[in-house]
Amino acid sequence: MPRVLIGPTKPDVHNEEYGKSYNILNNLYDDYFTVDTYTRTVSDRLDPENVTVHSLRGANRLTFYSKLYYTVFRELQKGNVDIYHHMNLSYRWFNPILILGLHDDIPVVVGPCQTGHAIMAEEFNRMLSLSIGKDLSRSLTDPLHTAVDATRDVVLDPPRMNLFKRTLNAADRIVVVDKEAHEMYANLVDESKLRTIPLGVDPNVFEYSEPDNSQEIVAIGRLRERKGYDVLLEALDQIQQEYPEVHVNVFGDGPLEDELREQAKRLNIENNVTFHGYVDQSIVREHLSRARAFVHPSRSEGFSMVRLEAMSTGCPVVVTNVSGANEMVREGKEGFVVPIESPDAIADAVTTLLSDYELTKQISRQARDRVEEKYDWRKIADEYLDLYRSLSG
Helix, strand or coil: CCEEEECCCCCEECCCCCCHHHHHHCCCCCCCCEEEEEECEECCCCCCCCEEEEECCCCCHHHHHHHHHHHHHHHHHHCCCCEEEECCCCCCCCCHHHHCCCCCCCCEEEEEECCCCCCCHHHHHHHHHHHHCCCCCHHHHHHHHHHHHHHHHHHHHHHHHHHHHHHHHCCCEEEECCHHHHHHHHCCCCHHHEEECCCCECCCCCCCCCCCCCCEEEEECCCCHHHCHHHHHHHHHHHHHHCCCCEEEEEECCCCHHHHHHHHHHCCCHHHEEEEECCCHHHHHHHHHHCCEEEECCCCCCCCHHHHHHHHCCCCEEEECCCCHHHHCCECCCEEEECCCCHHHHHHHHHHHHHCHHHHHHHHHHHHHHHHHHCEHHHHHHHHHHHHHHHHC
């Protein structure tokens, strides 16, 4: 029975934060392949009997990845691996095993690969804190971010991109998540290596229901600069002038909460918005199932899972034109795609939905159909299994 070795995935396999690695692994049901992967911790049990998750402890991500690559190398050298899959490769990152050619002649899959997104100061702080396993003060990391940002193009990016390209060149197949990622990676490697397989959502968890004839809006995500909540509040100021009862429920916490509350007061819309903070996913699903629209005003984004979750529940979406947006959300069919930094466009799209309940119901059904057709995790995992079969002969 052919054996697939997967690593790295995410350091912690669980079904939170959209669970990309978890949901691919959890749907790799197959009688032909056995699958082994190595992670730091396993928080949620995987269902397929042919998939085994091995736990590698580490005080922080640096020690974990050191153990991981050593373990993967050792397994590859034993000669009982038929396909090696590097699942979690961030843009401009690398795999030392592939760069050094230590995988011998074993077929290699890399991906899902996305386009990169902007790393702002607060996100830089979070990434650095996670890497060393300790919360760092912004007063310490912000000057470092400024210095890194200023020297990135000249000093950091050339060697990073070199290692990234060498990792990609060592792969037999590279999975990209959408057309924009395909175009980007086609400039880096032979296009024949690329295969497009999107990320997805579980439609049995995010169940469909017809939206209420209400003025309830939902927004979901960390309260940080990249997510564009300040633009949403400016749009809400315009919407409430025509629909005074409109209400936005914001789910997520983050460093900008106090600043956003102050902005709402300044705009005199504090009664039109509720900041719920971080809540259980079941509460979010309940609100999505009733909402008239989901608004996602991000300034920068990779492949957005939360947009798919809203669509799966049948909630029409109003989303910014970031990477992959027009492929996921076809204008006027599953929702509306608007320019970034455009409160006017968000307001126009939301008022269009609020003014026409029949249109809302039509878009709701089309959004769910789009998910079932293209973004169901079960279908996505089947595409990975087909890819493994093509490499295993």
